[in-house]
Amino acid sequence: MDLKSGLPFWLIKNGLSENYERLEQDIETEVLIIGSGITGALVAHFLCENNVKCVIADRRMESTGSTTASTAQLQYEIDEYLYDLIEKVGEEDAVKAYKMCLESITTLEKIVKQLKIDVDFKRVPSLYLASDAKGKKQLEKEFEIRKKHGLPVQYLTEEMLLSEYNIKRKAALYNNESAQVDTYKFCQAILDYHRKNSGLKVYSHTNIVEIKSKKDAITAYTDKEIKIKAKKIVAAPGFESENLLDEKVMQLESTYVLVSQPMHPDELWKEKCLIWETARPYLYIRTTEDNRIMVGGFDEPFQDPKKRDALMDKKNKDILKRFKTFFPESKIEIDFYWCGTFGGTKDGLPYIGEHKKHPNMYFALGYGGNGITFSVIAAEMIKDMYLGKQTEENIFRFDR
Numbered sequence: 001m002d003l004k005s006g007l008p009f010w011l012i013k014n015g016l017s018e019n020y021e022r023l024e025q026d027i028e029t030e031v032l033i034i035g036s037g038i039t040g041a042l043v044a045h046f047l048c049e050n051n052v053k054c055v056i057a058d059r060r061m062e063s064t065g066s067t068t069a070s071t072a073q074l075q076y077e078i079d080e081y082l083y084d085l086i087e088k089v090g091e092e093d094a095v096k097a098y099k100m101c102l103e104s105i106t107t108l109e110k111i112v113k114q115l116k117i118d119v120d121f122k123r124v125p126s127l128y129l130a131s132d133a134k135g136k137k138q139l140e141k142e143f144e145i146r147k148k149h150g151l152p153v154q155y156l157t158e159e160m161l162l163s164e165y166n167i168k169r170k171a172a173l174y175n176n177e178s179a180q181v182d183t184y185k186f187c188q189a190i191l192d193y194h195r196k197n198s199g200l201k202v203y204s205h206t207n208i209v210e211i212k213s214k215k216d217a218i219t220a221y222t223d224k225e226i227k228i229k230a231k232k233i234v235a236a237p238g239f240e241s242e243n244l245l246d247e248k249v250m251q252l253e254s255t256y257v258l259v260s261q262p263m264h265p266d267e268l269w270k271e272k273c274l275i276w277e278t279a280r281p282y283l284y285i286r287t288t289e290d291n292r293i294m295v296g297g298f299d300e301p302f303q304d305p306k307k308r309d310a311l312m313d314k315k316n317k318d319i320l321k322r323f324k325t326f327f328p329e330s331k332i333e334i335d336f337y338w339c340g341t342f343g344g345t346k347d348g349l350p351y352i353g354e355h356k357k358h359p360n361m362y363f364a365l366g367y368g369g370n371g372i373t374f375s376v377i378a379a380e381m382i383k384d385m386y387l388g389k390q391t392e393e394n395i396f397r398f399d400r
Ligand SMILES: Cc1cc2nc3c(=O)[nH]c(=O)nc-3n(C[C@H](O)[C@H](O)[C@H](O)COP(=O)(O)OP(=O)(O)OC[C@H]3O[C@@H](n4cnc5c(N)ncnc54)[C@H](O)[C@@H]3O)c2cc1C
Pocket: 034, 035, 036, 037, 038, 039, 040, 057, 058, 059, 060, 062, 063, 064, 065, 066, 067, 068, 069, 070, 071, 072, 073, 074, 075, 206, 207, 208, 209, 236, 237, 238, 239, 240, 241, 243, 244, 255, 256, 257, 296, 339, 340, 341, 342, 366, 367, 368, 369, 370, 371, 372, 373, 375
């Protein structure tokens, strides 16, 4: 699948991995992880921490799937309003999903500290803006339900928004439990750490095309007919699950991102908080370590790469125009832009765990605007499942 086009900022900023090992012969391991993006890296992290021998296979160069295209805003609030999610999955599960996302940001922070890696992880507040009068009503309702369940949230009025942030909108929800990161750097740092300290092996250009499962073992076959035998396989293929999973669980879309020139700090907004809005599709905004503005949005409900790429120029203009409605004075100019495939599910929640048609496999499919927080949740849950630990009822199961 053609996952992205254009120049993803993170790839330029950090460069390619120096690791370029291919699989040349049959091997055996405890766990084979398919995918070296942030999800596969986090799964490897939790398993390696528990002395489980892991191998990662990726059909691309290391970590160059969607992880390089991400804007990496880490938020506990998912694409579905909590009150809508309650309608879809019930109050208990909906609140639990929100709380797990909240917790996952702290988990990421702990990993950064534990591995002592510098990956531009930064706690920043988040502003969820009302795009219009309907959005204001939605935020009022959302505020009440989040408050009822003890989730961190403050309601900002039109006056507060204007005086504090110089943004003209009817209302906003604010929380200071969000964060941002350089996901590509993060992913590479985790892989490098465990390559060095846990014997993790990562094979690039190793395309898994077939999987055969027996009672106590599972074997993956590459397109070069090389075999990887394991006790379990974890599928972390990002949006390319089609040849690994016997079910279509997501709808694919296209999204567009641009990055500005480095701005003078005075030209940025208070706290450099993450910004998004109630309109659908929404605009999402953050800054980078070198004070660039990163803005994404204007999603299209299709995946066709040719159609997607043909729209890039127009999308840049649309994004800039909309950005200027938030910050009319901004002298923003474009240094980089790209577009990428994006996936959503029927309820905005990921699919994690076993699938009845695929014995000896676990899936880590964190589809949705919160892909990275879902990756953390998936990685921890799969580690527990592999270790046979008692897990609570899985609210992200396939047959929900
Ligand atoms: C433009 C954009 C903005 C985003 N913004 C945010 C955001 O602000 N916050 C957030 O939380 N999330 C965001 N996301 C989502 C997030 O980036 C993704 O959920 C996350 O990067 C997915 O990571 P992954 O490891 O699952 O997938 P990937 O990074 O795509 O990695 C999967 C890997 O699996 C490999 N693979 C697939 N099939 C096979 C196979 N059969 N054999 C071998 N290898 C295989 C691929 O080559 C790939 O490298 C955004 C996504 C995009 C595109």
